[in-house]
Amino acid sequence: MARNKYPEQTIEKILNVAQKLFLEKGFDQTTIQDIVDGLEGMTRGAVYHHFKSKDEIMEALINRMFLEHNPFDELRNRSDLNGLQKLKLAVTLNQSNQEGIRISEQALPLLQNPRILAGMIESNRRNLSPLWLELMQEGIADGSIQTAYAKELSELLPLLEIWLMPTVYPASPEEMIHKFIFISDMLTKMGLPLFDEEMVSSTIQQQLHRLAEK
Amino acid sequence: MARNKYPEQTIEKILNVAQKLFLEKGFDQTTIQDIVDGLEGMTRGAVYHHFKSKDEIMEALINRMFLEHNPFDELRNRSDLNGLQKLKLAVTLNQSNQEGIRISEQALPLLQNPRILAGMIESNRRNLSPLWLELMQEGIADGSIQTAYAKELSELLPLLEIWLMPTVYPASPEEMIHKFIFISDMLTKMGLPLFDEEMVSSTIQQQLHRLAEK
DNA sequence: CTTTTTCATACCTACTAAATGTATGTATAG
DNA sequence: CTATACATACATTTAGTAGGTATGAAAAAG
Numbered sequence: 001m002a003r004n005k006y007p008e009q010t011i012e013k014i015l016n017v018a019q020k021l022f023l024e025k026g027f028d029q030t031t032i033q034d035i036v037d038g039l040e041g042m043t044r045g046a047v048y049h050h051f052k053s054k055d056e057i058m059e060a061l062i063n064r065m066f067l068e069h070n071p072f073d074e075l076r077n078r079s080d081l082n083g084l085q086k087l088k089l090a091v092t093l094n095q096s097n098q099e100g101i102r103i104s105e106q107a108l109p110l111l112q113n114p115r116i117l118a119g120m121i122e123s124n125r126r127n128l129s130p131l132w133l134e135l136m137q138e139g140i141a142d143g144s145i146q147t148a149y150a151k152e153l154s155e156l157l158p159l160l161e162i163w164l165m166p167t168v169y170p171a172s173p174e175e176m177i178h179k180f181i182f183i184s185d186m187l188t189k190m191g192l193p194l195f196d197e198e199m200v201s202s203t204i205q206q207q208l209h210r211l212a213e214k
Numbered sequence: 215m216a217r218n219k220y221p222e223q224t225i226e227k228i229l230n231v232a233q234k235l236f237l238e239k240g241f242d243q244t245t246i247q248d249i250v251d252g253l254e255g256m257t258r259g260a261v262y263h264h265f266k267s268k269d270e271i272m273e274a275l276i277n278r279m280f281l282e283h284n285p286f287d288e289l290r291n292r293s294d295l296n297g298l299q300k301l302k303l304a305v306t307l308n309q310s311n312q313e314g315i316r317i318s319e320q321a322l323p324l325l326q327n328p329r330i331l332a333g334m335i336e337s338n339r340r341n342l343s344p345l346w347l348e349l350m351q352e353g354i355a356d357g358s359i360q361t362a363y364a365k366e367l368s369e370l371l372p373l374l375e376i377w378l379m380p381t382v383y384p385a386s387p388e389e390m391i392h393k394f395i396f397i398s399d400m401l402t403k404m405g406l407p408l409f410d411e412e413m414v415s416s417t418i419q420q421q422l423h424r425l426a427e428k
Numbered sequence: 429c430t431t432t433t434t435c436a437t438a439c440c441t442a443c444t445a446a447a448t449g450t451a452t453g454t455a456t457a458g
Numbered sequence: 459c460t461a462t463a464c465a466t467a468c469a470t471t472t473a474g475t476a477g478g479t480a481t482g483a484a485a486a487a488g
Binding site (some may be wrong): 113 | 324325331333335336339365369373377389392393399400
Binding site for chain 3 (some may be wrong): 004005007010042043044045046048049050
């Protein structure tokens with residue numbers, strides 16, 4: 001089999017298998033041969049043709065996870081919303097976005113995957129925080145929010161997201177609820193009322209549901 | 215040279231060299247042979263005698279860095295301080311503690327060292343947060359602080375420390391000052407006034423000094 | 429418009445280099 | 459005398475490279 005018509009499909013396949021394995025066994029414990037074995041009828045040569053190294057695969061993966069489907073593109077041309085409303089929507093979209101990754105890959109053990117965790121932090125800081133900041137400045141300009149801490153909050157939001165991950169900071173549903181209330185309260189006090197009553201209570205419902213499942 | 219009288223010294227030496235190399239070049243880029251080369255007159259056999267694997271060296275290192283010299287032991291038998299005062303002292307001790315690591319190892323590029331970053335997060339959560347929580351509960355009991363968020367704050371404090379690291383979140387001195395003010399303000403609003411005027415202004419002085427150096 | 433040639437590239441095979449880890453041996457402190 | 463702190467030599471795993479082969483597609487020729 002030489003010269004595939006759609007090499008992008010091959011690349012996607014490689015990334016899919018790599019993501020699965022990295023999340024399951026961790027980056028260091030996954031060999032390139034492991035990835036190849038998951039590719040049915042391919043050899044290491046194919047992988048090395050598309051990616052210079054294992055690190056490059058990791059890099060591409062992190063980009064795909066945290067960059068490609070970020071929720072901010074959809075918000076760009078929504079002129080019907082003010083800054084705060086956009087921010088709230090971004091939170092919601094972001095949440096369901098992450099939910100997707102989490103479920104499909106069954107609760108990624110991030111602490112066993114330091115590369116992914118670090119990549120996430122770095123990618124968030126470089127790519128997501130500026131977008132948050134932009135929205136906040138929009139909100140400040142149109143008067144829908146008042147805060148002296150836009151820059152700080154834009155960096156902190158992604159960090160708080162990590163704090164909310166039960167795989168990094170294990171938490172019972174009750175504790176999760178408490179965390180949410182804390183964040184909601186804190187953000188409001190700092191001038192960024194992102195989580196209103198409705199969002200908090202819907203999260204609580206969600207967590208109670210999680211509790212009932214056990 | 216066989217059968218050293220003080221094997222602990224050998225172990226310490228290994229950890230010292232490993233720490234230096236890991237922080238300089240990163241975990242993955244450091245080979246066990248590199249460590250051995252820094253040990254003058256030792257062979258890989260010695261290292262493998264004391265540590266089963268490279269990962270075990272890393273584990274021991276992280277313990278040594280974040281566990282052995284943590285500031286809380288000193289606070290245990292200080293019955294002259296109330297909870298809040300102990301918390302404040304803990305912050306100060308913790309800060310100078312970290313300063314030590316940072317200076318001696320010239321600004322560790324944590325994001326190039328995902329293992330260390332993740333180990334730090336994990337170690338903080340497991341070991342440090344409970345100690346913070348304990349102090350906070352003491353402060354609540356003796357009335358020196360009032361907060362409904364002790365558990366949350368005890369987890370968040372170490373995270374905020376990471377946020378304050380310029381090697382993870384690059385920041386100019388001005389931005390650092392702003393971050394400090396943010397944290398001070400935020401903690402106060404959440405019922406944990408750890409940073410009083412004096413501490414904030416001393417930090418500002420410190421940052422301005424850093425600014426002047428350039 | 430059809431055929432041929434050319435060329436980039438998707439992929440394979442075989443090999444190298446490097447690093448981890450292991451089995452076994454030796455000397456010495458207690 | 460024995461456990462253990464190390465050394466030596468070796469086996470194994472794994473990343474990465476060099477070079478080759480096949481093929482789709484576009485340009486050139488007929």
